[in-house]
Amino acid sequence: MKKTRARVLSSAIVATMVLGTAFPAAVLADTQVPAGETKSSVDRLYGENRFETAAKVAIEGWEDSKVAILASGKKENLVDALTAAPFAKSVDAPILLTDGAKIPEATIKALKALKVEEVYTVSGAIKKEALEKAFKDNELEIVVKEELGGKDRFETAKNIAEQLEGVQGVMVTTAFKNADALSVASIAAAKNMPILLAHPNQGLEAQAEYLDSIKDQVKKTYVLGGETLVSKKVYEELPGKDGESKIRIFGDDRFDTNLKVLKTFSDLKYDKVYVGNGFDNHLVDALVVSALAAKTNSPIVLTDNSLSKKVEDFLLPKLGQKSIVALGGSTVVTDKALTFNHVRPQDFGVMQFSGVNGYNVGLQIVDGTARDLKSVEVTLYKGDNILAKNTSLDKLFNSYPDATQLSTPFNIDGNFAADGFWTYGKYNGTVLDVPNKAVIKVTYSDDRVFEIVNTNLTGNPEDLNKEALNHVKAEDFGVMQSSGVNGYSVGFSLVDKLPVDLKSIEVSLVKVETSKDEKTEEEQVTETVLVTNMATRAKNAKLFELTGKQLSSPFNIDGSFEEDGYWTYGEFKGTVEDVPTKAVITIEYQDGRKFTVQSTELTGDVKLLDDPTITSGLAKALTVGETADFEVTTAPNSFAAEPAAANAKVLVKVTLTEGDKEKVALQYLENDGTYKALTLDEKGSALYGPATGFPFINGASQFKVAFSEAGTYKYALEVITVVADGQENEVLAFTTGEVVVTAAPAENNE
Structure with missing residues (x-):
């Protein structure tokens, strides 16, 4: 069987x-x-340098291309290539890089492989004469169709924008931070939107004439970056209605902004996802793929060399069997990004x-x-x-x-x-x-x-806990103050076995706390085990000799119990203020199966577990001659759990610790309803209560006091035990107070 x-x-x-x-x-x-499709084997696009990377991207994306866009690969000119992405898409051309005015060998080879006939330049750093000479020297019959590079990046952006036809939207980003422009370059290209550059002080002044010429046809405006990058003034002057046809996209950093861009444009296809390093010294690798990404309406994801958990969670449901392509070597984008x-x-x-x-x-x-x-x-x-x-x-x-x-x-x-x-x-x-x-x-x-x-x-x-209920059930979980226990008791019952059938029992008190992560605002739950009592057949044999199915385990917050053969009592890891949220009971059968249940309904008043208290209701400010009624309350709390509490007798001791006792008239309410004087001795103290004392219970006593001289009066109240002659009283509860007494206001005799 x-x-x-x-x-x-x-x-x-x-x-x-x-x-x-x-x-x-x-x-x-x-x-x-999907039927008829195969997965690309290309995991990375990169070369020995940025020029080779651009060439490999171009050859990966185009079998041949009559037109190519030439941009300067120098750091100071990279923004020109970013604004060129929409134009490159409009003419179905790859973006290749020059080394300023020089044409690298990798670029020459790519121009030959793609059979390019015409080029557009998008940077003033690229000189037509140098290009034509390089073409002639390398036996390339290529015509420089047009030079779009201007005197600066703003004029270049305007020149490129003017090449686009049928524009119905614009992208606006800062002129001096390339990461935001890169996040949106392929999207702007796919949507035929020009990328305009905002100056920190002059705004869109250099592109104002172009923007004015298309404002009536613009249906959507996107601004990349917060107000420190693209000012509020620039945003307000752009066409569109805030929040509807005009949207600002920004995050905590360039990577968060990139993710928000992806979430904003939900119509992107994820046949390919291009992942590039988002730090400034590596942006060029992702830059050259913008035209290729635009061809398939694919996103460019920026990373700090691997994908964050937030990005992975966003991408996974969109990828299907599609692939991720890293831009750059493994030191730039790690293999983990390709997982x-x-x-x-x-x-x-x-x-x-x-x-x-x-x-x-x-x-x-x-x-x-x-x-x-x-x-x-x-x-x-x-x-x-x-x-x-x-x-x-x-x-x-x-x-x-x-x-x-x-x-x-x-x-x-x-x-x-x-x-x-x-x-x-x-x-x-x-x-x-x-x-x-x-x-x-x-x-x-x-x-x-x-x-x-x-x-x-x-x-x-x-649902996983349902099986456990067939074997063990949680019972009472409450505050306990008896048999020398000041703490809690946890009860449980066995359903289908007796203690003799068990191997071990573990009962724990757990405190559960929730907090919010300041950065992610996600709720975090922390569970702290305050104390655990254990019983094993080898060490706590008496427990397993019991014949009943109802069991319980006590917990003392003031200290553990001595070994008694029933439980190994754990030490409470906390204070009386650490109130357990739940009790967890785990039983283990002799065949090794374990079942766990919990109780989250704590009964009883946890305040009773605190130290004994005495409190004063005397006001903190009085006037000379004013008689004030006040109440002194006492609560034994944890003292009630001590064996000595049943027979203990106490008195209340009043001590004036600052101020002239001769200026204080103190009275207490007798049982017959009359007030009697309570005289302070030479030390400023007096005892309240019968000489034999009274039981320490939850109670309240009524007093009156009056002061005959202005000043500050400080006092102490103590609950002390009544003991035999020659023995010292034990202080069970203690509190202090202060009263500032001022002179009564002078009467107005006018």
């Missing part, structure tokens, strides 16, 4: 881990290669079938199959803590070599038996420890390693 069950379980798990689960089915369906070309996260969800009570993590192999892999490692995390880790075995790849969809299950209540497919890691936690991410590390046969993270958990983790 056991063998049959094991065989059924194994086959079910195998089917799960190869085909994936239904969390969610749409993800699996959308990742197939989605090789492996992608899929389902990460709650799983409750085939003997699994836990989670399932799926992945997709994009550029191969299982036969191309050496290993897979899947890890569940809660915060920075590893909950469980599964590692693949050879049988996984040998049995399903053509599989592209893989997944692995995690069982909370216990491990699976070895099946040759995975080494199943032990779950380091309970059902209440919900993973917040799954990390998948894939190693190919050629030792390439790619790691992906999935933080999108689907399903309801609370």
Whole structure:
């Protein structure tokens, strides 16, 4: 019988881990290669320098091209190439780079390979005479069609803009920060929108005449950057209505701005995604691809050399089987940015079938199959803590070599038996420890390693706790003040077993706190275990000899208990102000299965656990001769839990610590309803209460006081124990106060 069950379980798990689960089915369906399409094998476009990179981009995007755009590759002229992207798209031409007035060999080779006949120059740094000589020297019959470079970048931007026909929108960005212009270059090109440059002081003055000539046909205006880059005045003078036909796009930095650009233009296609380094010294690599990206309406993503989690989360649902192309070498854009070309996260969800009570993590192999892999490692995390880790075995790849969809299950209540497919890691936690991410590390046969993270958990983790309720139930969880305990008690009941059937019990008090991350504004949850009581058969045998199913465990916040054979009592890690949010109970059967339940309904008044208190209701300001009524209240709180509290007798001690006691008239209310004087001794003290004392209970006493002289009077109130002669009184509660007494206002005799 056991063998049959094991065989059924194994086959079910195998089917799960190869085909994936239904969390969610749409993800699996959308990742197939459309009929008639093949995935490009190009992961990177780069050369030894910027000129070679531009040449490779041009040859990748165009088999041949009658026209080419020549821009200066020097740092000070890069902005000219950015504003050229819309024009390059309009004439279906690649952008190639010159070294100022010189023509690099890589550019010459690209011009020959593309069979270029005409060029437009978009920088004043490129001289027509030098170009024509270079063409002649290299036996190129190319005509310089037009020189669009102006005296400065503003005039160049205007000259390029004037080449566009049928313009219905404009992009405006700062003239001196290239990253924002690069974020939008391919989009502006795809939409036939000119890129205009704003001067920090002069605004769009150099392009004002052009802007005025098209303002009636402009239906959409986009401004890239905050008001420090493109001023509020410039924004207000642009055509369009704020928030509708005129939009400002900006983020916390250039990378955040880039992401906001992508989110703004939802009509982009993601057949290809070009990823370039967004720092200034590498922008040229991404710059030269703007015309190619515009051809397919593809986005350019800026990175600091890898993709951020926010960008990955944005891109993943859009990519399908499409590819990411890095612009530049691996030191500029790391291999990690290309991870989605090789492996992608899929389902990460709650799983409750085939003997699994836990989670399932799926992945997709994009550029191969299982036969191309050496290993897979899947890890569940809660915060920075590893909950469980599964590692693949050879049988996984040998049995399903053509599989592209893989997944692995995690069982909370216990491990699976070895099946040759995975080494199943032990779950380091309970059902209440919900993973917040799954990390998948894939190693190919050629030792390439790619790691992906999935933080999108689907399903309801609370469903995993239903099985535990068949074995253990949480009962009372409340404040406890008896039998020498000042703290809490946690009760629970066994459903289908007796204590003798258990291996161990663990009861914890947990404090849960929520906060908001100042930068991301995401809610963060912190769980702190305040104390844990343990019982094991070896050390706490008395507990497992009990015959009832109702059990409970006490917790003392003022200190632990001595060993009693029932529990190993943990020390409370906190103060009385650390109130537990929940009690967590985990029982372990002798066969290794564990079940966890929790109680979040704390009963009782936690204030009772605090130190004993005495408080005064005396006003802080009085006048000479005024008689003030006030109340003194006492509360034993935690003292009530002490064994000595039942027989303790106390008095209230009043002490004047500053001020003339002769100027103070103090009275107390007797049981018969009359007030009697309470005389301060030579030390300024007096005791209130019968000589034998009274029980320390929650109570209130009434007093009157009057001051015959102005001044500052300070006093102390104490609850002290009544003890035999020769012994010192113990102070159970203490407080201080101050009264400022002023002279009564003079009477007006007029």
